[in-house]
Amino acid sequence: MNRTGIVKDERYLDHVMDPGHPESPERLRVIYKMLEEPEMKNLLNLIPPRPATREELELVHAPPYIDQVAKTAGKPYYRLDMDTSTCAKSYETALLATGGLLELIKAVMEEKLQNGFALVRPPGHHAERDRAMGFCLFNNVAIGALYAIKQFSIDRVLIVDWDVHHGNGTQNTFYEDPRVLYISTHRYGYFYPGTGSAKEVGKGKGLGFTVNIPLSTRAGDAEYGMIFETLIKPIALEYRPQLVLISAGFDTHSDDPLGGMEVTEKGFARMTRILMDVAESTAQGRLAITLEGGYDVTAQGRSVKAVLKELAHASTFNEKDQLEQEKTLLPRLEGFILQIKEIQKPYWKSL
Ligand SMILES: [Zn+2]
Numbered sequence: 319m320n321r322t323g324i325v326k327d328e329r330y331l332d333h334v335m336d337p338g339h340p341e342s343p344e345r346l347r348v349i350y351k352m353l354e355e356p357e358m359k360n361l362l363n364l365i366p367p368r369p370a371t372r373e374e375l376e377l378v379h380a381p382p383y384i385d386q387v388a389k390t391a392g393k394p395y396y397r398l399d400m401d402t403s404t405c406a407k408s409y410e411t412a413l414l415a416t417g418g419l420l421e422l423i424k425a426v427m428e429e430k431l432q433n434g435f436a437l438v439r440p441p442g443h444h445a446e447r448d449r450a451m452g453f454c455l456f457n458n459v460a461i462g463a464l465y466a467i468k469q470f471s472i473d474r475v476l477i478v479d480w481d482v483h484h485g486n487g488t489q490n491t492f493y494e495d496p497r498v499l500y501i502s503t504h505r506y507g508y509f510y511p512g513t514g515s516a517k518e519v520g521k522g523k524g525l526g527f528t529v530n531i532p533l534s535t536r537a538g539d540a541e542y543g544m545i546f547e548t549l550i551k552p553i554a555l556e557y558r559p560q561l562v563l564i565s566a567g568f569d570t571h572s573d574d575p576l577g578g579m580e581v582t583e584k585g586f587a588r589m590t591r592i593l594m595d596v597a598e599s600t601a602q603g604r605l606a607i608t609l610e611g612g613y614d615v616t617a618q619g620r621s622v623k624a625v626l627k628e629l630a631h632a633s634t635f636n637e638k639d640q641l642e643q644e645k646t647l648l649p650r651l652e653g654f655i656l657q658i659k660e661i662q663k664p665y666w667k668s669l
Contacts, residue, residue, distance in 0.1 A: 322630040323363045323425055323434030325418035326350055330439050333411035335403045340576065340613040341440065341453040348619040349437050358623065361630045365425055365434065367418030369410070370461065374420065377464040378457050378491055380448040387412065387455055398450035412440055412455040419462045419608045426604045427470045427561065433594070433605040433629045435566075437622070441610040443485030443565045444511060451487065452511060458608050459565045460491040463498050466561050473497045476559035478550065478593055479504070480542070480586075481567020481610040482577035484514030484530070488565065494524040499557045501550055503542065503570075505578060506532030516661050526665025529553060531658055535578035539585030540643040542570075544651055546592045547644075549658055552668040554596045562597040562605040564590075568612030568621045576613050583624035587635045590628040605629075 328350075331343035352358065375384050390396040390404040397403045415438040425431045442459055444452035463475040477492075479485040479502040492498040504514050520528040531545055554562075568586070569577040590607075597605040607625065612618035627633040659669045 321432035323431040325436040332407035348615040369413035370416035472560040479565035482569040494522040501529040538580035558600040564607040567610035568618040573614040573617035
């Protein structure tokens with residue numbers, strides 16, 4: 319039986335920022351077109367989105383900030399941040415983006431579906447409690463985690479963020495909160511947003527529940543595969559999440575104009591598979607993905623397709639070749655992996 323869902327809605331194309339802005343409606347147009355391909359049709363269940371409620375937004379955001387975004391409704395142009403602006407429809411679109419992910423999480427938690435992908439925009443992981451940042455208005459994934467905790471009485475949610483940028487907003491939301499383990503791989507060093515050092519590990523009750531894996535440029539499928547297998551998987555299994563969420567950015571793709579990384583469709587498929595294994599081991603397979611960045615629209619379309627095929631167990635990708643490649647990398651990456659392990663060892667016995 320077909321148990322993978324997608325959130326897809328033409329209204330997500332209504333949010334338009336400055337002319338030529340990389341976070342454009344074209345990103346979703348290409349993905350939605352891909353969904354019409356014969357091999358993708360009938361593979362996925364459509365989940366209709368709804369707008370997030372004020373109460374749901376307040377799980378993460380400060381009321382004056384929500385008011386500020388709400389007031390942009392109907393105005394042709396408003397600048398919220400250096401690189402984030404709104405049009406008349408942006409507020410409504412942002413509510414639907416968050417609400418779309420919440421509907422997906424609900425379907426997964428109620429076991430109507432096994433897993434799924436919210437193909438929504440604007441993205442969310444840079445959005446802070448009280449301000450928009452980096453093309454993000456509301457922090458979809460952070461709201462999603464708190465919604466699941468509250469609505470379904472769970473207390474361990476894993477968020478893995480493989481966008482090339484560090485998810486500062488998500489990290490800050492949960493920095494002192496052990497109910498969410500935030501693990502991020504990202505480019506680090508003179509790169510936006512500047513946060514995400516390996517030494518940022520959480521604070522207070524949240525100490526040890528933030529795992530940052532900062533990377534130099536040009537990390538590709540083998541590097542990511544090895545990091546996911548030898549660092550992320552053991553920590554995640556030890557945490558025993560009851561729900562797995564992914565902030566999926568495809569600006570880590572080798573064709574991306576902003577990212578500087580070298581991941582391909584195969585790499586994204588492999589990362590998905592590893593996180594599906596985690597979800598199957600500890601969370602009855604419950605996994606929900608939300609779209610973050612990704613600015614080469616064609617490469618992103620192909621990558622989303624690869625991820626969806628993994629979710630629906632329709633993948634033809636053979637991980638053997640990649641495992642061979644990873645072995646040859648071992649000596650080069652070993653030192654780096656050991657460094658991260660040293661930092662995380664006080665919190666995770668399995669390291
Ligand atoms: Zn990004």
